[in-house]
Amino acid sequence: MPDVAAKTIESTFPQLTVENGFAALPPEFYTRLMPTPVPAPYLVDGNDTASALIGLDPAAFSSRQFIDVFSGNQLMAGSQPLSAVYSGHQFGQWAGQLGDGRAILLGDVPSHDGTHRIELQLKGAGATPYSRMGDGRAVLRSSIREYLCSEAMAALGIPTSRALSVIGSDQLVMRETPETTAVVTRMAPSFVRFGSFEHWFYNKKHNSLKILADYVIAQFYPELKATENPYQAFLAEVSKRTAHLMADWQAVGFMHGVMNTDNMSILGLTLDYGPFGFMEAFDPGHICNHTDQQGRYAYDMQPQIGHWNCYALGQALLPLIGSVEDTQDALKDYQPQYVARYDALMHAKLGLQTVQHGDEQLFDAMFALMKTSHTDFTLFFRRLGDFQISDPLSDSPLRDLFIDTAGFDTWSLQYRARLKAEHSMDASRRLAMQKTNPKYVLRNYLAQVAIEKAQNKDYSEISKLRKILQRPFDEQPEHADYAALPPDWANGLEVSCST
Known part of the structure; x- marks a missing residue:
């Protein structure tokens, strides 16, 4: 491990009171170490929704101190940085010892409401004893994806770790090609794993x-x-x-x-x-x-x-x-x-308030039809909310998602009958379904557009996309393009473990 202690100074950072409950465990559970500083770090994006969870003023994002602390170049008072050891099964096979190969836990801070504590973890802050021949760095590309998706999932109401910020650096590391590095600050009550x-x-x-x-x-x-x-x-x-x-x-x-x-x-x-x-x-x-x-x-x-x-x-x-x-x-x-x-959840997604005999068959027929027609998952459920019991002509935008239109017509008759059976009302059902079926999700091509702009030093798309994804159930007509079917070029996108 490189000697970086001389490059690390202590920051007072008065807005946060840092402890480290995990550090109270015996030393065999972790390795204490300092983050490895990155050269000339800069803010890529800061998340005001996440900062509110720990009572941190978003105005701090632009400060030199914030950038230095959450790039790993400085420590906050009370921080006891460490990386945890763990093992695991990978793709069904016992892999033995693993551990935080790119993650360093800074410590934990109280939640804004005082009900619990939240750990702050830097991902990409340098090599650890568990890096397994890696450099411990995260690249900008993968950092943006994690940052955006953790916030998208939180807005969808799905339990998730959160992301406070992405700090970038022009430091290059070699992956398939040379890429610039970044550090994501992840937040969760605990990062303990199976x-x-x-x-x-x-x-x-x-x-x-x-x-x-x-x-x-x-x-x-x-x-x-x-x-x-x-x-x-x-x-x-x-x-x-x-x-x-x-x-x-x-x-x-x-x-x-x-x-x-x-x-x-x-x-x-x-x-x-x-x-x-x-x-x-x-x-x-x-x-x-x-x-x-x-x-x-x-x-x-x-x-x-x-x-x-x-x-x-x-x-x-x-x-x-x-x-x-x-x-x-x-x-x-x-x-x-x-x-x-x-x-x-499926009853809610279809706007059904009761459970009735035959519902499972209705769901199975729907998914079989979607599979045959390669129907877009998110668009289907969102448009389903506009379905009207008494007006088959209202089905057109939904019907257009299907290659097998005859199959859709058959299913829509079954769905219409099911809605009538519980005396469903179009207006109230539509409102309920819009709160359940998101209009906006983090499609791979949306992330890729933000990544490519960021690689050219334009970080505006990250902030814009994050804000759209933080309101996934709202119509946001000014951003309707972000809910559209993916363009043809997106078919070539692939993600892998190296992402």
Whole structure:
């Protein structure tokens, strides 16, 4: 590790009071280290919505101090920077020790409402002992994607880590080609992962496993301490949150791309944005990650993989829970929890207020038709809100999304009859569906346009796109182009683990 201590000075940064609860764990859980400074850092974008979570005045974004602190060139008073160790299963195979290869935890600060603490983590702040021959840097391209998507997901109401800022530098690193670097400041109550527990289980260090479990339960699940078996209750709660998260992803067509156990949050958050994507032309088997040659993390596999990952966590917690039977019992509600939440979300997306016999067949027929016609996922559900029971002519904008128009006509008769059966009212249903079905999602081509402008020193599109995505359910007619079908050139876009 390079000696960078002499280049790091302490910043008072009076708006934030920094501690580091994770640093109270024994030293085997992490490595203390300083971020590696970057030359001549500058602000790419600052997120006022995220800064409000920690009571930070957005006016600070333009200050030299903010740029230096959140590029890793300075430390805030109280900060105890560290990188955590963990292990994990990657693409279904045990990968052994991993850890924060590009991430450095600065510490945690109180939330603005005082209800909890929020960790601040720099991604791309230099090499760590867990970098696995890498340079520990993040490139501007991937940093912009994570920054925008974490905020888009939050606005969609999906649990996620957040992003405070992107700080850029003209420093070059080699990927497929030379690229400029950037540092993203990520925010979450905790970045502990399923793989954090697997690390101690597979290293047969059950005392460390217990220390971590007790820490997580005390900090984030204190209500479980009084249960008969807190570790079993913890697994059950994480399993439930994961099931709900998978349902949330499926309902908006989000694909994570790399659902390794080291990328799974013990708080049920969407974590570690890499080769993600939002479904466009509907294909249940779509693989958003070009690296995923076997399709392990395809769209229709995500609920199953979420369940698999919970079993991997259960295996790691087995020494604490005490028996296989109790561990399996903690996992038994995953599937019912997923089905119930997904079913509720689908009813809401179709504007249905009641559950009736035949609804599942209606949904299945809809998705089969969408698959055959390669119907755009987001546009379909958004336009479905304009469906009128008494006026078939109103179907035209929706019908235009289908190659199989005859098939759509048949399905629309079934849907119209279903709406009549519960005496649905067009106006109220439309309002409810607009609050459920987003008009704007982070399509890959939108991110690519922002990236290409940023690579030419124009960062305005990042800010503009972030603000649009922070109001995904609003009409925003002045930005209607951002809700349009992707252009033909977007068909050639690919994302992979290197993204």
